[in-house]
Amino acid sequence: MLRLAPALIIALLVLPVGAGLMMVLLPAFGYLPTLGGHGASLAPWQMLFDQPGLGRSVMVSFASGLVSTAVALVIVVLFLAASRGTWLDRGIRRLVSPLLAIPHAAIAFGFAFLIAPSGLVARLISPSLTGWERPLDTLIINDPWGFSLMAGLVLKEVPFLLLMSLAALPQLAPERRLMLARSLGYSPTIGWLKTVCPSLYPLIRLPVYAVIAYATSVVDMALILGPNLPPTLSVSILSWFNDPDISQRFMASAAAVLQLGVTVAALLCWWLLEQLIRSLTRYWLINGSRQRGEIILRLVGRSALLFSSITALAALVGLGLFSLAGFWRFPEVLPQMLTLDHWQRSGPMLATPLINTALIGLISTALATALVLATLENEHRQHIQPKRALWLLYLPLLVPQIAFLFGLIVAVESLGIRPQLGLVIAGHLLFVLPYVYLSLAETYRRLDPRWLKVARSLGVSRSAAFWRVRLPLLLAPLLTAFAVGLAVSIGQYLPTQLLGAGRVTTVTTEAVALASGSNRRLIGVWALVQAGLPLIGFILALGLPRLLGTHRRDLAT
Amino acid sequence: MPTRHPLRLAIAITMLAFTVPASANPDPSDWQSVVAQAEGQTVYWNAWGGDTRTNRYIDWVAKQMQAQYDVEVEHVKLDDTGSAVARVLAEKQAGNNDDGSIDLIWINGENFAAMRESDLLFGPFAESLPHFALTNATDNPEVVTDFTLPTEGYESPWGKAQITFYYDSAQTETPPQDMQALLAWAKDNPGQFSYPRIPDFTGSTFLKQALIELTDQEKALYQPVSESDFEAVTEPLWAYLDALHPHLWRSGRAFPDSGPNLRTLMSDGEISLAFSFYPTDAAVAVMEYELPESVRSYVLEGGTLGNVHFVAIPYNSPHKAGAMVLANFLLSPEAQAQKQSLAMWGDRSVLDIEQLDAETQTLFEQGDRHPSELPADALSNTLPEPHPSWMTALQNAWLERYGVN
Numbered sequence: 001m002l003r004l005a006p007a008l009i010i011a012l013l014v015l016p017v018g019a020g021l022m023m024v025l026l027p028a029f030g031y032l033p034t035l036g037g038h039g040a041s042l043a044p045w046q047m048l049f050d051q052p053g054l055g056r057s058v059m060v061s062f063a064s065g066l067v068s069t070a071v072a073l074v075i076v077v078l079f080l081a082a083s084r085g086t087w088l089d090r091g092i093r094r095l096v097s098p099l100l101a102i103p104h105a106a107i108a109f110g111f112a113f114l115i116a117p118s119g120l121v122a123r124l125i126s127p128s129l130t131g132w133e134r135p136l137d138t139l140i141i142n143d144p145w146g147f148s149l150m151a152g153l154v155l156k157e158v159p160f161l162l163l164m165s166l167a168a169l170p171q172l173a174p175e176r177r178l179m180l181a182r183s184l185g186y187s188p189t190i191g192w193l194k195t196v197c198p199s200l201y202p203l204i205r206l207p208v209y210a211v212i213a214y215a216t217s218v219v220d221m222a223l224i225l226g227p228n229l230p231p232t233l234s235v236s237i238l239s240w241f242n243d244p245d246i247s248q249r250f251m252a253s254a255a256a257v258l259q260l261g262v263t264v265a266a267l268l269c270w271w272l273l274e275q276l277i278r279s280l281t282r283y284w285l286i287n288g289s290r291q292r293g294e295i296i297l298r299l300v301g302r303s304a305l306l307f308s309s310i311t312a313l314a315a316l317v318g319l320g321l322f323s324l325a326g327f328w329r330f331p332e333v334l335p336q337m338l339t340l341d342h343w344q345r346s347g348p349m350l351a352t353p354l355i356n357t358a359l360i361g362l363i364s365t366a367l368a369t370a371l372v373l374a375t376l377e378n379e380h381r382q383h384i385q386p387k388r389a390l391w392l393l394y395l396p397l398l399v400p401q402i403a404f405l406f407g408l409i410v411a412v413e414s415l416g417i418r419p420q421l422g423l424v425i426a427g428h429l430l431f432v433l434p435y436v437y438l439s440l441a442e443t444y445r446r447l448d449p450r451w452l453k454v455a456r457s458l459g460v461s462r463s464a465a466f467w468r469v470r471l472p473l474l475l476a477p478l479l480t481a482f483a484v485g486l487a488v489s490i491g492q493y494l495p496t497q498l499l500g501a502g503r504v505t506t507v508t509t510e511a512v513a514l515a516s517g518s519n520r521r522l523i524g525v526w527a528l529v530q531a532g533l534p535l536i537g538f539i540l541a542l543g544l545p546r547l548l549g550t551h552r553r554d555l556a557t
Numbered sequence: 558m559p560t561r562h563p564l565r566l567a568i569a570i571t572m573l574a575f576t577v578p579a580s581a582n583p584d585p586s587d588w589q590s591v592v593a594q595a596e597g598q599t600v601y602w603n604a605w606g607g608d609t610r611t612n613r614y615i616d617w618v619a620k621q622m623q624a625q626y627d628v629e630v631e632h633v634k635l636d637d638t639g640s641a642v643a644r645v646l647a648e649k650q651a652g653n654n655d656d657g658s659i660d661l662i663w664i665n666g667e668n669f670a671a672m673r674e675s676d677l678l679f680g681p682f683a684e685s686l687p688h689f690a691l692t693n694a695t696d697n698p699e700v701v702t703d704f705t706l707p708t709e710g711y712e713s714p715w716g717k718a719q720i721t722f723y724y725d726s727a728q729t730e731t732p733p734q735d736m737q738a739l740l741a742w743a744k745d746n747p748g749q750f751s752y753p754r755i756p757d758f759t760g761s762t763f764l765k766q767a768l769i770e771l772t773d774q775e776k777a778l779y780q781p782v783s784e785s786d787f788e789a790v791t792e793p794l795w796a797y798l799d800a801l802h803p804h805l806w807r808s809g810r811a812f813p814d815s816g817p818n819l820r821t822l823m824s825d826g827e828i829s830l831a832f833s834f835y836p837t838d839a840a841v842a843v844m845e846y847e848l849p850e851s852v853r854s855y856v857l858e859g860g861t862l863g864n865v866h867f868v869a870i871p872y873n874s875p876h877k878a879g880a881m882v883l884a885n886f887l888l889s890p891e892a893q894a895q896k897q898s899l900a901m902w903g904d905r906s907v908l909d910i911e912q913l914d915a916e917t918q919t920l921f922e923q924g925d926r927h928p929s930e931l932p933a934d935a936l937s938n939t940l941p942e943p944h945p946s947w948m949t950a951l952q953n954a955w956l957e958r959y960g961v962n
Contacts, residue, residue, distance in 0.1 A: 034650040035675065053961035118825035135827050137748035142811045144962055228754050228811055229962040239756065242639030244667035245949055246646055246675060326846045330826040339846070345609055406647070413651030419658050501644060501658035502633035503601060510606075513634035517607025518817035519847065520824075 002381070005374035010392050012371075013430055016408055017395050021260075023407030027253035035247060044250035048258065051251075053230030058262055060146040060226070061233040065216030065266045068150040072157035073208060075304045076165055080200075081192040082301030092306055093166070097542075099312050100159040100484070101534030103491040103508065104152075105515070106527035108224040110315025111152050112141050113322070113520070118330040120318045126331040135330045142228050149226040153215050155312045158305065161207060163484075167439060167477070168203035171446040172196060187294040189301065194285050207438055210397040212270055216263045217400030220493060220512070233259055237402050256403040263400050316531065323524030342521045349510070350529065357490055357506040357533060360421070364428040365485035368436045369478070375437075376444045377466060393437055396430040401494050409498050419501035427495040432485045439481040447473060475548070479541035487534035507533065583878040585685035591878045592626065598879030599629040602868075603641040604663035606634025607817060610841060614902040617895060622886060628879045633659070642668050645677045645871045657873030660880040665866045666704045666758075669712055670945040672869065679870040681710025682881055688888035689713065693909035699865050700907050704945040705779050712867035713884040716896060717905040719856070719863030719936055720766055720832055723839035723929070727851035728829040734858040736770045736797065742830070743804035750830045751806035751813055751822070755955040759816030759834055764951045765943055766862050768794045778943035782950045791951070795958060802959070810962050824848055837903030840930040854931045860938030865907055894920035899927060905936070 026032065030041030048054065083089035113119050118135035126132040141148050174196045181191030222232040230236065237259060240252035322328070326337035375390075408427075417423060451473060455465040471478070493508050502509070511526035583591045600622075606612055612632065619630035635641055641662050648657050664672070672678050683689060684701075692700045692714055700714040701707060724732040729746070733739040743750050753760035769775055771793040777785035802809030806828050813819050819831040820838065824847045833839065842848040868887065870880045886892055890913060893906040910921050926933065 032650065034646065052956050056961060116825070118827050135825065137807060137827075139807050139810055144810070223814070228814060230960055239639075242637050242643055243756070244639055244642065244671045246642060246671050249643070249646070327849060328846075329824065329849065341845075349612070406643075409644075409647045410651045413648050413653050416653075418656060497640070501601075502603060502635060502640075503631065503658065505634070510634065513606035513636045514609070515607070516605070516636040516815065516817070517609070518815060518821045519609070519845070520821055521846070522609060 002374055002378040005371060005378050006390070009371050009375055009433065010390075013396055013433060014392050016411075016427075016430060017399050017404050019411040020404030020406075020408030021399065023410040024253045024256045024404060025407075027250050028257045029254075030250065032250060032253075035249065037250060044254040047251045048254045051236075054233075056144075056227075057230045057233045057236055058258070060149075061216050061259070061262050062266050062269075064146045064150045064153060064222075064226075064232070065212050065214075065263070066269060068153035068157060068215050069208060069212045069270070071150070072154045072161055072211070075154070075158050075308060076161045077193075077197060077200075078189075078297060078301030079162070079305040080165060080169070080301075081189045081197065082298040084188065088302075092309060093162070095309050095313075096159045096162050096305075097480075098535050098538050099155075099309060100163055101487040101538050102156075102312070102316065102531040103527075103534075104156055104218065105220040105224065105493075105508075105511065106319065106531050107155055107312060107315055108152050108221040109515070109520075109523055109527055110317075110319040111155060111311070112148075112224055113318045114311070114315050115140055115148065115151075120314070120333075123331050123333045132331065141225055144227045144229065146222075146227050146232065149222055149232070152221050152225045153218065155308055155315070156221075157211050157215070158308050159312075160211065161204065162305070163480075164204050164207040164438065165200060167480075168200060168442050169196075171442065172199050172203075184290075186290045189294050189298045190290060190292070193297070198285065203442065206394060209267055209270070210394060210434075210438070212266055213263050213398045213400065216266045217259055217402055219402060233262060234400065234402050241406055252406075256400075256406065259400050260403045263398070263403075267398070316528075319524040319527050321524075322520050323528055325521055325524075342525050346522065346525045346529075350507075353505045353507045353510045354529075354533075356421070356504055357508070360425050360428055360496075360504070360506060361486045361489040361533075361537075364425045364432045364489050365436065365482055367425075368429055368433040368485055369440075369482055371433060372437045372440055372481075373444075376441060377470075379445075381462065393434050397434050405494050405498050412499070419499060419503055421500070421504055424496055424500040424504045427499040428489045428492055431492060431495065432488050435488045436481045436485045439484045440477060443477040444474065476541075476545045479544055483534070483537040483541035486537040490530065490534050582679065583881065585682040585881060588685070588687055591881055594878035595876075595882040596627045598876040599631060600660045600876050600879040600883050601631050601633050601658060602661040602663070602880075602883065603633040603635055603638075603644075603659050605636070605638055606632070607636065610902045611904075614896055614904075617901070618883075618887065618892060621892070622883060626882050626886070628882055630883060638662065638664060638668050642672055642677070645672070645873065646675065648873055649675075649677065654873050656875050657871050659871050660874040660876045661868050661870055661883060663715070663866065664712060664869050665864060666942065667945050667948050669703050669708075669867065669869065670706055672871075673706070673711060677872055678711045679872045679874060679877055680712075682870065682877075683708065683710045683713035683884070685710070686713060686881065686885040686888060688885050691888060691890065691908045691913065693912050697907075697909055699863075699939075699941070702941075703867060704864070704942040704948075706945065708867065712869035713888065714865050714907040715868050715884075715887050716866050717863065717907055718834045718866060719836055719905075719939055720762060720834060720861035721836040721838065721854050721856055721931060722830065722832045722861075723823075723848075723852055723854045724830045725823070725849060725851055726853045727849065732830060732853075732855060736767050740797065740801050740804075743801055746829065747804045748806050748808070749828050750804075751809075751819065751828060752832075753816050753819060754812035754814055755960075756952040757815050759819075759832075760812070761948050761952055762834065762862055763832070764794065764955060765947065766857075766940070767797060768947075768951070769862070769940055769943070770859060771797055778947055779941070781944050782946040787950055787954070791954065794951075795954075798955075798959070809959070820847060823852075835903070836905065836931050836936060837899055840899065840927040841903055843927070843929045848929070850929070852929045854929060854935075856931065856935045856938065860940045862942060863936070863939035864942045890917045890920055897921060898923065899930070 028044055030037045030039060030043060114121055117138055117140060177195040178191055181195045217234045219234045219238055222235050226232045237252055237255045240248045240255060323342055324338045325335035326339050328335035451469055452465050455469045491508060493512050496506050497509050507530045511530050514522050514526055583594050604615060615632045622628045622630045641659055645657060645659060694701050733742040752763040755761055768791060772790050774790045777790050813822055816833060820842055822828045823831045839848060839852050839854045843850055843852055868884050870877055874880055893908050895901050896904050897906045910918055
């Protein structure tokens with residue numbers, strides 16, 4: 001049974017993505033009999049390339065993926081290099097993991113309200129410092145080159161990359177490396193960058209690639225913060241797929257294929273940058289310079305991460321205020337009155353979406369965790385190195401959702417599978433599984449094998465050793481992986497809406513539907529509910545091990 | 558029939574028998590059997606879900622349907638009606654012709670035209686609904702016409718919308734009454750007005766509104782766009798927009814992404830003149846603390862574009878009987894009166910109220926007018942919607958001109 005796990009996982013992830021891509025490729029080259037497309041043609045591509053502003057859309061998608069990832073990575077690496085395990089550093093780390101749980105759309109709404117000319121920051125300084133009685137008419141959000149979009153993406157990418165790095169770090173024994181470097185006279189930050197960082201990067205490379213793929217094709221954040229004349233490629237694709245003029249589907253499909261190309265190009269470009277940086281820093285790593293840049297790097301390392309976390313929190317505070325606000329207009333810093341009206345009106349509509357969200361999240365994450373554990377345990381028992389084929393696990397993270405989900409609907413309908421809860425759960429599994437694997441695999445592999453040897457030598461069977469030794473030892477990372485999986489599931493919009501035909505309502509689908517009405521007070525309510533759920537997951541993940549009395553600090557974190 | 562050969566007749570009848578699908582569609586003219594067939598069905602009604610008042614009304618409808626007809630109504634909340642059209646299309650592409658996931662769609666205009674053209678709708682059924690007669694379609698042709706296209710019974714009227722402007726009377730005393738005045742006003746109040754980015758529905762409607770007023774070939778708009786010289790007809794519009802854009806919010810370098818987003822900008826104090834497709838929008842927003850009490854609504858002097866919105870049944874709906882019973886209930890005086898009351902939703906009725914009996918008419922009496930609401934007679938001057946092909950042509954031309962900043 002266990003031996004089938006890796007194959008099962010790969011089939012589960014690769015088949016749907018492949019089928020979905022197929023169903024998009026066909027119309028992209030003119031084959032869609034329902035709309036009278038019977039042969040191969042390049043007309044959809046011609047139509048696509050005739051769209052005004054296509055070049056800019058592609059550029060913004062490409063650039064925002066690379067720039068936001070680079071900035072987020074630098075922030076995380078410098079923080080790790082500069083942090084010395086002080087209470088402040090620990091505090092920042094604790095602050096960051098719940099931020100991972102907050103859905104992109106919620107952060108985007110809050111961030112938009114924070115930085116808009118009529119937003120929270122401008123209100124804090126107006127009219128006292130600025131003299132503005134009316135908001136300034138300047139373009140901040142939706143700027144043509146996507147800077148506000150990139151900033152919003154950074155806010156969300158930092159917690160993810162930090163968590164992934166923290167999970168990978170212990171196996172490098174950074175303290176010992178650093179001690180050695182310091183004994184040779186290196187200052188701490190420089191020492192960390194020269195001795196730990198080069199070994200850390202290969203371990204977080206896959207998460208970085210996943211971030212790039214996500215950022216080049218993100219829809220919800222781009223809708224709220226991104227440029228709109230023209231919008232990013234992914235936003236255009238969504239509007240073409242939903243266009244009343246249904247012959248646009250040909251072009252939409254071609255654009256979805258183009259999106260895949262843009263994402264692949266961004267990944268390639270990143271890979272080239274990796275090579276470049278490697279050769280550029282080769283000399284610096286061994287030049288023996290021990291102190292230069294220490295102070296500035298340490299300052300930036302501490303302040304940048306703190307700043308991005310505080311910004312994300314302030315965005316949430318803004319949303320929270322709005323969910324309670326009566327009339328509230330620029331330049332008032334606080335609402336004229338507070339009211340529970342918006343919460344009360346939403347209350348009765350919360351029950352079904354909450355139940356569905358919890359059900360889908362728990363089942364898909366439980367399935368994903370079981371499959372991942374089975375794969376990893378199989379790997380351990382067969383004494384095999386992680387297979388190269390496991391790269392395929394990340395396919396759903398690397399192929400943009402928008403490129404294959406519309407095709408997947410057609411494929412699923414052709415098989416006679418009707419939209420239902422089960423289908424939505426299966427769809428979520430596609431995205432939850434890779435993240436659970438990503439957060440669990442390294443910790444699992446590096447668990448000291450002597451524990452299990454001791455157990456076996458005491459006459460315990462393999463499966464008993466798994467259940468009674470390995471799982472309890474891995475409880476904390478297991479729960480963290482579970483919480484990450486839950487957060488991923490709760491945040492899914494397109495898969496839920498498309499695979500469930502809108503019948504399966506979750507907190508996220510309701511929030512997006514309401515967001516189209518642009519009522520910021522209600523958006524505040526739903527975004528907070530949406531953010532609150534995964535937060536509960538993280539609090540449980542952090543608190544449960546203590547409740548269960550497993551204080552085994554030095555084992556696995 | 559040109560030939561009466563018995564064999565041919567027999568073949569014809571047999572073939573006819575075979576064309577009737579296994580799950581026969583209900584016959585709208587036999588209403589009793591439709592109601593009987595509907596019992597126990599669950600109707601998935603796909604409707605835009607961006608407004609809590611609309612959602613609350615649909616919730617009320619669902620309760621009534623359960624109690625009165627034993628039909629369960631599930632509101633599938635959409636952020637964009639186009640996604641429902643895309644869904645039906647995907648189902649057809651996959652060969653799912655009798656077990657679709659959508660039973661009723663809230664629809665009009667472009668989406669309706671597109672679905673009709675691709676044979677994605679069931680019908681005709683609308684004119685067989687018992688309550689349809691109350692709309693008095695002979696005197697109110699707008700209930701059987703959607704963007705100049707005859708509905709031919711493929712969609713049933715539900716409510717009425719009309720472009721309504723609103724402004725903050727604390728900041729503006731005399732709001733502009735026509736397009737030229739709007740340009741002058743925008744010059745005096747730079748950055749205080751905008752319209753949603755094309756291809757948004759409300760934004761496209763603003764283009765049509767401006768075009769009707771500015772062009773001297775108004776008649777051409779009510780024919781397919783291919784029958785006229787697009788450049789000549791729309792020339793005045795582009796000249797007007799070229800002049801207007803530098804004075805818009807963000808100097809026309811960005812546009813709000815949707816109609817409701819205009820309201821948010823007004824609420825933030827970024828703009829002080831806006832418009833909506835829902836005449837009661839401003840009043841409702843004041844009631845929900847979004848807009849200041851100084852907001853007032855009005856309609857342009859020359860009238861504004863208005864249209865009727867409908868509900869339609871996809872060709873592959875498995876619950877057509879239930880969907881028809883629902884469409885009929887939506888036309889009942891009870892449901893229409895509830896919909897019109899500002900406390901519930903505030904969407905205008907499609908019934909010919911003066912034709913109703915006196916007792917039923919009292920259902921539609923409103924209480925005191927909200928100060929931010931339109932005066933009662935303001936909506937008498939309604940301009941009809943142009944042919945749907947104009948919408949697409951205008952959108953493409955706009956994107957061509959202003960789509961890249």
